[in-house]
Amino acid sequence: MDWKHATSLFIFVFLIINIALGYIYYEKVQRANIVEDTSSEKLDFKKEGIKLTKLPSVENVQMNIVSGKSAGFTQSSSDFDKKSEELSTVTKVEVKPAIKLTSIQEDDIIEGLKNYLITKIDKGKEYTLSGIDRANKKLYFDQMYGEYPILNNDKAQIKFSYNEKNEVTSFEQTYLKDIQEGLGKNNEKKKVIPAKEALEVLYYQTKLERGDEVMSVRLGYYSIVREVRGQVLKPTWQIAVRKMDASIETYYVDAVNPEQPIL
Known part of the structure:
Protein backbone atom coordinates (compact mmCIF):
# COMPACT_ATOMS: atom_id res chain seq x y z
CA MET A 1 0.00 0.00 0.00
CA ASP A 2 1.18 3.47 -0.85
CA TRP A 3 0.82 5.11 2.60
CA LYS A 4 1.60 8.50 1.20
CA HIS A 5 -1.39 8.34 -1.15
CA ALA A 6 -3.56 6.70 1.52
CA THR A 7 -2.80 9.49 3.99
CA SER A 8 -3.66 12.08 1.37
CA LEU A 9 -6.95 10.27 0.66
CA PHE A 10 -7.88 10.17 4.37
CA ILE A 11 -7.14 13.88 4.71
CA PHE A 12 -9.25 14.63 1.64
CA VAL A 13 -12.21 12.56 2.93
CA PHE A 14 -11.88 14.20 6.35
CA LEU A 15 -12.03 17.64 4.76
CA ILE A 16 -15.08 16.70 2.69
CA ILE A 17 -16.89 15.39 5.80
CA ASN A 18 -16.09 18.57 7.73
CA ILE A 19 -17.28 20.74 4.86
CA ALA A 20 -20.52 18.73 4.66
CA LEU A 21 -21.08 18.96 8.42
CA GLY A 22 -20.34 22.67 8.32
CA TYR A 23 -22.88 23.15 5.53
CA ILE A 24 -25.54 21.16 7.42
CA TYR A 25 -24.93 23.26 10.54
CA TYR A 26 -25.17 26.47 8.50
CA GLU A 27 -28.50 25.36 6.99
CA LYS A 28 -29.91 24.53 10.43
CA VAL A 29 -28.90 27.95 11.78
CA GLN A 30 -30.46 29.66 8.76
CA ARG A 31 -33.74 27.74 9.18
CA ALA A 32 -33.80 28.60 12.88
CA ASN A 33 -33.32 32.27 12.05
CA ILE A 34 -36.12 32.17 9.48
CA VAL A 35 -38.52 30.62 12.01
CA GLU A 36 -37.52 33.20 14.61
CA ASP A 37 -37.94 36.07 12.14
CA THR A 38 -41.36 34.80 11.05
CA SER A 39 -42.65 34.44 14.59
CA SER A 40 -41.41 37.86 15.63
CA GLU A 41 -42.61 39.65 12.50
CA LYS A 42 -45.73 41.70 13.14
CA LEU A 43 -48.64 41.25 10.78
CA VAL A 66 -70.83 35.19 33.70
CA SER A 67 -74.34 33.77 33.85
CA GLY A 68 -77.83 35.24 34.02
CA LYS A 69 -81.49 34.39 33.59
CA SER A 70 -84.33 35.92 31.62
CA ALA A 71 -86.57 38.36 33.45
CA GLY A 72 -90.35 38.00 33.25
CA PHE A 73 -92.57 40.97 32.36
CA THR A 74 -96.10 41.69 33.52
CA GLN A 75 -98.28 42.54 30.50
CA SER A 76 -101.60 43.00 32.31
CA SER A 77 -103.13 42.95 35.79
CA SER A 78 -103.68 39.19 35.52
CA ASP A 79 -99.91 38.70 35.42
CA PHE A 80 -99.39 40.01 38.95
CA ASP A 81 -100.49 36.68 40.43
CA LYS A 82 -98.13 34.63 38.26
CA LYS A 83 -94.80 33.25 39.37
CA SER A 84 -91.71 34.78 37.78
CA GLU A 85 -91.01 31.73 35.61
CA GLU A 86 -94.56 31.85 34.23
CA LEU A 87 -94.27 35.41 32.92
CA SER A 88 -93.42 36.26 29.31
CA THR A 89 -89.73 37.05 28.76
CA VAL A 90 -90.53 39.77 26.21
CA THR A 91 -92.64 42.90 26.56
CA LYS A 92 -94.13 44.71 23.55
CA VAL A 93 -95.09 48.37 23.91
CA GLU A 94 -96.45 51.05 21.58
CA VAL A 95 -94.67 54.41 21.76
CA LYS A 96 -97.31 57.13 22.23
CA PRO A 97 -96.84 59.72 20.96
CA ALA A 98 -94.38 58.49 18.35
CA ILE A 99 -90.86 59.89 18.66
CA LYS A 100 -89.65 61.80 15.61
CA LEU A 101 -85.95 61.26 14.90
CA THR A 102 -83.94 63.90 13.03
CA SER A 103 -82.33 61.14 10.96
CA ILE A 104 -81.54 57.45 11.14
CA GLN A 105 -77.92 58.08 12.08
CA GLU A 106 -76.13 56.97 15.25
CA ASP A 107 -75.87 60.36 16.99
CA ASP A 108 -79.45 61.38 16.16
CA ILE A 109 -80.85 58.03 17.29
CA ILE A 110 -79.03 58.19 20.63
CA GLU A 111 -80.07 61.80 21.21
CA GLY A 112 -83.66 61.23 20.12
CA LEU A 113 -84.27 58.17 22.32
CA LYS A 114 -82.07 58.99 25.32
CA ASN A 115 -84.80 60.57 27.44
CA TYR A 116 -87.38 57.90 26.55
CA LEU A 117 -84.98 55.11 27.48
CA ILE A 118 -84.26 56.66 30.87
CA THR A 119 -87.77 57.74 31.85
CA LYS A 120 -90.17 55.35 30.10
CA ILE A 121 -88.42 51.97 29.87
CA ASP A 122 -87.61 49.87 32.91
CA LYS A 123 -83.80 49.45 33.09
CA GLY A 124 -83.61 51.47 29.86
CA LYS A 125 -80.39 53.22 30.83
CA GLU A 126 -78.66 49.82 30.85
CA TYR A 127 -78.91 49.49 27.06
CA THR A 128 -76.68 50.87 24.31
CA LEU A 129 -77.26 51.31 20.56
CA SER A 130 -75.75 48.37 18.69
CA GLY A 131 -77.33 48.15 15.25
CA ILE A 132 -79.46 49.81 12.58
CA ASP A 133 -81.54 47.71 10.18
CA ARG A 134 -82.73 50.20 7.58
CA ALA A 135 -84.27 47.53 5.36
CA ASN A 136 -86.68 46.42 8.11
CA LYS A 137 -86.75 49.77 9.94
CA LYS A 138 -85.42 48.42 13.25
CA LEU A 139 -83.06 49.94 15.83
CA TYR A 140 -81.24 47.55 18.17
CA PHE A 141 -79.99 48.31 21.67
CA ASP A 142 -77.90 45.74 23.57
CA GLN A 143 -78.15 45.28 27.33
CA MET A 144 -74.92 46.14 29.15
CA TYR A 145 -73.21 44.23 31.93
CA GLY A 146 -70.80 46.60 33.61
CA GLU A 147 -68.96 48.46 30.85
CA TYR A 148 -69.57 45.91 28.11
CA PRO A 149 -72.58 44.86 25.98
CA ILE A 150 -74.23 41.46 25.82
CA LEU A 151 -73.63 40.79 22.13
CA ASN A 152 -76.26 39.84 19.56
CA ASN A 153 -78.63 38.36 22.12
CA ASP A 154 -82.40 38.42 21.64
CA LYS A 155 -82.82 37.79 25.39
CA ALA A 156 -80.96 40.98 26.37
CA GLN A 157 -82.13 43.56 23.89
CA ILE A 158 -84.48 46.42 23.03
CA LYS A 159 -85.74 46.49 19.46
CA PHE A 160 -87.38 49.72 18.31
CA SER A 161 -89.53 49.95 15.17
CA TYR A 162 -89.81 53.14 13.12
CA ASN A 163 -91.80 54.21 10.04
CA GLU A 164 -91.03 55.96 6.74
CA LYS A 165 -91.26 59.33 8.54
CA ASN A 166 -88.43 58.33 10.92
CA GLU A 167 -90.96 58.09 13.77
CA VAL A 168 -90.34 55.46 16.45
CA THR A 169 -93.69 53.75 16.99
CA SER A 170 -93.05 50.70 19.21
CA PHE A 171 -90.45 48.55 20.93
CA GLU A 172 -89.85 45.04 22.24
CA GLN A 173 -87.70 44.46 25.31
CA THR A 174 -85.95 41.48 26.87
CA TYR A 175 -83.67 41.53 29.89
CA LEU A 176 -81.20 39.21 31.62
CA LYS A 177 -81.32 39.51 35.39
CA ASP A 178 -79.25 38.21 38.29
CA ILE A 179 -76.08 38.32 36.20
CA GLN A 180 -73.16 37.02 38.23
CA GLU A 181 -69.61 35.83 37.75
CA GLY A 182 -68.91 32.12 37.97
CA LEU A 183 -67.06 30.76 40.98
CA GLY A 184 -63.97 28.57 41.23
CA LYS A 185 -60.37 28.67 40.04
CA ASN A 186 -61.37 27.72 36.52
CA ASN A 187 -63.28 30.98 36.19
Missing part, protein backbone atom coordinates in the same frame (compact mmCIF):
# COMPACT_ATOMS: atom_id res chain seq x y z
CA ASP A 44 -49.18 44.41 8.71
CA PHE A 45 -52.84 44.46 7.67
CA LYS A 46 -52.26 47.40 5.33
CA LYS A 47 -49.66 45.44 3.39
CA GLU A 48 -52.07 42.51 3.31
CA GLY A 49 -54.70 44.73 1.67
CA ILE A 50 -57.09 44.63 4.65
CA LYS A 51 -58.73 47.86 5.83
CA LEU A 52 -59.18 48.38 9.57
CA THR A 53 -61.44 50.59 11.62
CA LYS A 54 -60.10 52.23 14.78
CA LEU A 55 -59.45 49.47 17.31
CA PRO A 56 -60.55 49.82 20.95
CA SER A 57 -57.92 49.74 23.69
CA VAL A 58 -58.26 47.08 26.40
CA GLU A 59 -55.05 47.61 28.33
CA ASN A 60 -55.24 45.92 31.76
CA VAL A 61 -58.86 44.79 31.17
CA GLN A 62 -59.69 41.45 32.80
CA MET A 63 -62.91 39.49 32.32
CA ASN A 64 -64.43 36.08 32.99
CA ILE A 65 -67.50 34.00 32.25
CA GLU A 188 -60.78 33.48 37.54
CA LYS A 189 -60.58 36.74 35.62
CA LYS A 190 -58.08 36.70 32.77
CA LYS A 191 -56.46 39.45 30.77
CA VAL A 192 -58.31 40.29 27.56
CA ILE A 193 -56.28 39.90 24.37
CA PRO A 194 -55.80 43.06 22.26
CA ALA A 195 -58.25 43.65 19.41
CA LYS A 196 -55.41 43.31 16.89
CA GLU A 197 -54.61 39.84 18.18
CA ALA A 198 -58.25 38.83 17.67
CA LEU A 199 -57.98 40.06 14.07
CA GLU A 200 -54.79 38.03 13.63
CA VAL A 201 -56.70 34.94 14.76
CA LEU A 202 -59.20 35.57 11.96
CA TYR A 203 -56.42 36.19 9.45
CA TYR A 204 -54.48 33.02 10.19
CA GLN A 205 -57.70 31.01 9.99
CA THR A 206 -58.41 32.61 6.56
CA LYS A 207 -61.50 34.48 7.74
CA LEU A 208 -59.80 37.79 6.88
CA GLU A 209 -58.51 38.06 3.32
CA ARG A 210 -57.08 40.63 0.94
CA GLY A 211 -59.74 43.18 -0.02
CA ASP A 212 -61.76 42.72 3.20
CA GLU A 213 -62.72 45.69 5.38
CA VAL A 214 -63.08 45.44 9.16
CA MET A 215 -66.10 47.65 9.87
CA SER A 216 -66.49 47.37 13.63
CA VAL A 217 -64.81 45.67 16.59
CA ARG A 218 -66.59 45.39 19.96
CA LEU A 219 -65.69 43.70 23.21
CA GLY A 220 -68.55 42.19 25.18
CA TYR A 221 -70.21 38.98 26.37
CA TYR A 222 -71.48 36.32 23.97
CA SER A 223 -73.80 33.47 24.87
CA ILE A 224 -72.29 29.98 24.73
CA VAL A 225 -75.14 28.22 26.57
CA ARG A 226 -78.79 29.19 26.03
CA GLU A 227 -81.50 27.50 28.01
CA VAL A 228 -85.16 28.50 28.16
CA ARG A 229 -84.56 30.80 31.12
CA GLY A 230 -80.81 30.99 31.65
CA GLN A 231 -77.61 31.73 29.76
CA VAL A 232 -73.85 31.45 30.15
CA LEU A 233 -71.85 34.29 28.57
CA LYS A 234 -68.14 34.47 27.83
CA PRO A 235 -65.86 37.48 27.08
CA THR A 236 -65.78 37.82 23.30
CA TRP A 237 -64.57 40.07 20.50
CA GLN A 238 -67.34 40.74 17.96
CA ILE A 239 -65.85 41.60 14.56
CA ALA A 240 -67.94 42.72 11.57
CA VAL A 241 -66.24 42.34 8.18
CA ARG A 242 -67.31 43.55 4.74
CA LYS A 243 -66.13 40.97 2.21
CA MET A 244 -65.02 41.53 -1.36
CA ASP A 245 -68.53 40.71 -2.65
CA ALA A 246 -70.01 43.42 -0.32
CA SER A 247 -71.59 40.84 2.01
CA ILE A 248 -71.20 41.33 5.77
CA GLU A 249 -69.82 38.57 7.99
CA THR A 250 -69.75 38.77 11.79
CA TYR A 251 -67.24 36.69 13.74
CA TYR A 252 -66.86 36.04 17.46
CA VAL A 253 -63.38 35.43 18.89
CA ASP A 254 -62.85 34.33 22.50
CA ALA A 255 -61.34 37.37 24.23
CA VAL A 256 -59.38 35.47 26.89
CA ASN A 257 -58.76 32.08 25.22
CA PRO A 258 -58.14 32.89 21.53
CA GLU A 259 -57.25 29.27 20.76
CA GLN A 260 -60.95 28.41 21.12
CA PRO A 261 -62.95 27.93 17.87
CA ILE A 262 -64.24 31.04 16.11
CA LEU A 263 -68.02 31.39 16.31
